[in-house]
Amino acid sequence: MVGGGPAGAVAAHVLAVSGARVMLLVRDRPNVDFTVGETVPAETRSILKRLGMDCLAPDRHLQSTGTIARWGSDAVHCREAIINPYGCGWLIDRQLFEQQLIAAAVRKGALLIKTGRIKIGSARTRWEFQIESATQNICMSAGYFLDCTGRTARFAIELGARRRIYDRLIAIWCQMEEQSGLQDFDKQIYVESSPRGWLYSAQIPNRRRVVVYFTDGDLCNIRKMKSRKIFENYIANHFDLKTVTSGLQYGIVAGPFCVNAASTRLVRAYGDNWVAAGDAAQSFDPLSSQGIVSAIVGGSNAVAALISSHSARRWMMDNFQSDLDHKYAGYLDERLRHYCANNDGRGIRSGDAATKPKQNCSLLVLLTRIWRRHGFGYVAL
Numbered sequence: 001m002v003g004g005g006p007a008g009a010v011a012a013h014v015l016a017v018s019g020a021r022v023m024l025l026v027r028d029r030p031n032v033d034f035t036v037g038e039t040v041p042a043e044t045r046s047i048l049k050r051l052g053m054d055c056l057a058p059d060r061h062l063q064s065t066g067t068i069a070r071w072g073s074d075a076v077h078c079r080e081a082i083i084n085p086y087g088c089g090w091l092i093d094r095q096l097f098e099q100q101l102i103a104a105a106v107r108k109g110a111l112l113i114k115t116g117r118i119k120i121g122s123a124r125t126r127w128e129f130q131i132e133s134a135t136q137n138i139c140m141s142a143g144y145f146l147d148c149t150g151r152t153a154r155f156a157i158e159l160g161a162r163r164r165i166y167d168r169l170i171a172i173w174c175q176m177e178e179q180s181g182l183q184d185f186d187k188q189i190y191v192e193s194s195p196r197g198w199l200y201s202a203q204i205p206n207r208r209r210v211v212v213y214f215t216d217g218d219l220c221n222i223r224k225m226k227s228r229k230i231f232e233n234y235i236a237n238h239f240d241l242k243t244v245t246s247g248l249q250y251g252i253v254a255g256p257f258c259v260n261a262a263s264t265r266l267v268r269a270y271g272d273n274w275v276a277a278g279d280a281a282q283s284f285d286p287l288s289s290q291g292i293v294s295a296i297v298g299g300s301n302a303v304a305a306l307i308s309s310h311s312a313r314r315w316m317m318d319n320f321q322s323d324l325d326h327k328y329a330g331y332l333d334e335r336l337r338h339y340c341a342n343n344d345g346r347g348i349r350s351g352d353a354a355t356k357p358k359q360n361c362s363l364l365v366l367l368t369r370i371w372r373r374h375g376f377g378y379v380a381l
């Protein structure tokens, strides 16, 4: 299993519970203190409980009371948590959440290895991994492998999987901290469309608030927006953060960072003795708030397909793929509907692209693919 996000950790846990010998390779990144993605729907807790990983508890993570949206007009739409039969959604401490999931997998017997670079090669029936860490290089082999490396789908792409990219969405995000010592009681999630995209804010544990601006990469001067002062000005002018935090003193303590938030999917998320799960298989517009829960469900479904008996595996994998395809088709329709509902013309670009997948096909990517498939002679040609 490569990747220590929700998909990798859950897959490692499910696989370890089934009795398999599991190696979970996670990136050793001691200097990375922040990860974005903190809103989790209420249903997630019962899914995790069923998997035996009850990590969402109110003493570690916050419970959200609902969502307030201004989408395409100044009308305010509220969705209160009280009308959800599963209860409140969650505003998680993302790093703690991932550590909890990994710890649960390790308790069930998964072997956790923190790595630097990983190289993968195949030796007939087994995969061979060369793992480089700060102190040593190790070679290991495995019968099956899961790519849970997030949107990069690092190893699936290396093995020749084709990826479709549906838009150019990027996210510029920061964490803010309340500095006057007062408590922020507002546990609602705020979503608001803006002329070239949309903004989002939610409180997270440790007296912090995350603010994210989503737009298309070609509509925004990223370098400028990554300046703390400019970003602070932008959110003060375009986002109702002032009302949300009135009387409080929030200042940026981390970021702004820019990350890719495009909707992407692999045309086929499995191959001989490998499978991709979570964002590596398909990623969603964060507007849908379904990335983490889909990664959790996807990780456990991928394992179910992988550990099925040899004769049933092909059928299970095809089923796994058709579930993914079906889900993604529904998601693309919904996404388009939402961006079109933003009918004063604001932030409509990402939805426009829904019908036109953009192939990830720069000249370099194309040459690399030809080289892998046919050898150097063809590239020279």
Ligand SMILES: Cc1cc2nc3c(=O)[nH]c(=O)nc-3n(C[C@H](O)[C@H](O)[C@H](O)COP(=O)(O)OP(=O)(O)OC[C@H]3O[C@@H](n4cnc5c(N)ncnc54)[C@H](O)[C@@H]3O)c2cc1C
Pocket: 002, 003, 004, 005, 006, 007, 008, 025, 026, 027, 036, 037, 038, 039, 040, 118, 148, 149, 150, 151, 152, 154, 171, 173, 212, 259, 260, 261, 277, 278, 279, 280, 283, 284, 286, 289, 290, 291, 292, 293, 295
């Ligand atoms: C700006 C933004 C906001 C979001 N907000 C939300 C939200 O509020 N709610 C929600 O549900 N979803 C949200 N998402 C989506 C959510 O974060 C993802 O869907 C979810 O993290 C997917 O989990 P994953 O395990 O598949 O991938 P990831 O969480 O991306 O984990 C992949 C892991 O693999 C590791 N990795 C990558 N390459 C290698 C390698 N070569 N070797 C070893 N390890 C490697 C990475 O370091 C990482 O730990 C958001 C996404 C973005 C971009």
